Amino acid sequence: xxxxLLAIILLLIVGYWLAQGLAGVPFGxxxxxxxxxxxxxxxxxxxxVNAVTAVVVNYRGFxxxxxxxxLFIASTGVGALLWKRKKKRSAKTEGSIVLTTGTRLLVPxxxxxxxxxxxxxxxxxxxxxxxxxxxxxxxxLLYLAFITYEIPHRGFEKTEGLAGxxxxxxxxxxxAIGGYFLFDWIWQTWNFGTENxxxxxxxxxxxxxYTIIGIKVGTELSGIIxxxxxxxxxE
Amino acid sequence: MNGITFIxxxxxxxxxxxxxxxxxxxxxxxxxxxxxxxxLFASLLFxxxxxxxxxxxxxxxxxxxxxxxxxxxxxxTQRFETxxxxxxxxxxxx
Numbered sequence: 001x002x003x004x005l006l007a008i009i010l011l012l013i014v015g016y017w018l019a020q021g022l023a024g025v026p027f028g029x030x031x032x033x034x035x036x037x038x039x040x041x042x043x044x045x046x047x048x049v050n051a052v053t054a055v056v057v058n059y060r061g062f063x064x065x066x067x068x069x070x071l072f073i074a075s076t077g078v079g080a081l082l083w084k085r086k087k088k089r090s091a092k093t094e095g096s097i098v099l100t101t102g103t104r105l106l107v108p109x110x111x112x113x114x115x116x117x118x119x120x121x122x123x124x125x126x127x128x129x130x131x132x133x134x135x136x137x138x139x140x141l142l143y144l145a146f147i148t149y150e151i152p153h154r155g156f157e158k159t160e161g162l163a164g165x166x167x168x169x170x171x172x173x174x175x176a177i178g179g180y181f182l183f184d185w186i187w188q189t190w191n192f193g194t195e196n197x198x199x200x201x202x203x204x205x206x207x208x209x210y211t212i213i214g215i216k217v218g219t220e221l222s223g224i225i226x227x228x229x230x231x232x233x234x235e
Numbered sequence: 236m237n238g239i240t241f242i243x244x245x246x247x248x249x250x251x252x253x254x255x256x257x258x259x260x261x262x263x264x265x266x267x268x269x270x271x272x273x274x275l276f277a278s279l280l281f282x283x284x285x286x287x288x289x290x291x292x293x294x295x296x297x298x299x300x301x302x303x304x305x306x307x308x309x310x311x312t313q314r315f316e317t318x319x320x321x322x323x324x325x326x327x328x329x
Contacts, residue, residue: 053288125287126291129292130292133296133299133300134295137295137299140303221300225300228307231311
């Protein structure tokens with residue numbers, strides 16, 4: 001009881017301190033310095049209508065590369081921690097017929113929607129990470145509904161590695177053409193899609209990188225689910 | 236207080252309540268549900284604050300995948316918090 005009381009008092013002090021610090025910041029007012037530059041120049045410089053994905057992929061591409069690396073390390077860590085020579089699904093009860101049939105009907109739609117999210121990253125909200133997570137949700141649905149379902153491991157892990165290499169490769173091509181890593185060569189050197197900003201075939205390399213990230217995140221999170229749901233079999 | 240502000244206050248209140256319940260419940264499965272509820276309200280709040288990209292990511296990661304991962308972990312360990320830590324005297328609990 002005493003511990004809890006002390007924790008609450010400490011939390012109240014920290015909360016009051018943070019509120020004092022934030023009280024001077026006006027909410028929702030126009031105080032942008034760098035943000036105004038992004039909003040003014042995003043269409044001419046990157047060809048993307050969605051400013052968020054343009055910033056994430058184009059202006060601040062290193063952050064995205066770092067995030068992808070973090071996710072890859074997390075997936076590798078789960079794989080290493082839960083590694084066993086022989087692992088199997090341990091579920092005993094098959095899902096009801098409503099669940100299995102519903103999953104059969106729903107999975108293609110979920111996958112299609114995930115693909116839609118990451119292909120249209122430069123036009124609509126979303127991008128590689130939500131799209132990949134949606135695709136992983138489809139695989140989660142398959143795992144939950146069918147007791148014998150397993151992702152094809154060899155193909156999945158190779159796809160994951162190839163997608164990660166593809167991202168670095170796109171950056172390296174930019175290094176060769178434009179002079180720095182992750183240079184947007186499709187937009188700034190080729191001028192591809194300059195006249196149809198706002199349509200699908202525009203946005204420089206944002207759709208390409210987001211397709212790569214979507215595939216990578218989708219396979220990675222499916223791999224994590226697979227590693228967590230299986231149990232060791234002793235023989 | 237107009238409608239939008241009222242809805243925002245409502246979402247923040249529900250989020251705080253579900254966060255407190257998520258740490259208070261001793262049934263870990265229920266706590267995972269509370270955590271998913273916090274994610275859901277955070278996602279709604281991001282949407283109300285006009286950040287649809289963040290809202291989509293929060294919904295996809297927080298509400299579906301991390302809840303699923305927590306539930307898998309609970310399935311392979313144990314479901315209820317034990318009362319063991321309450322047994323020693325107050326000087327130990329300090």
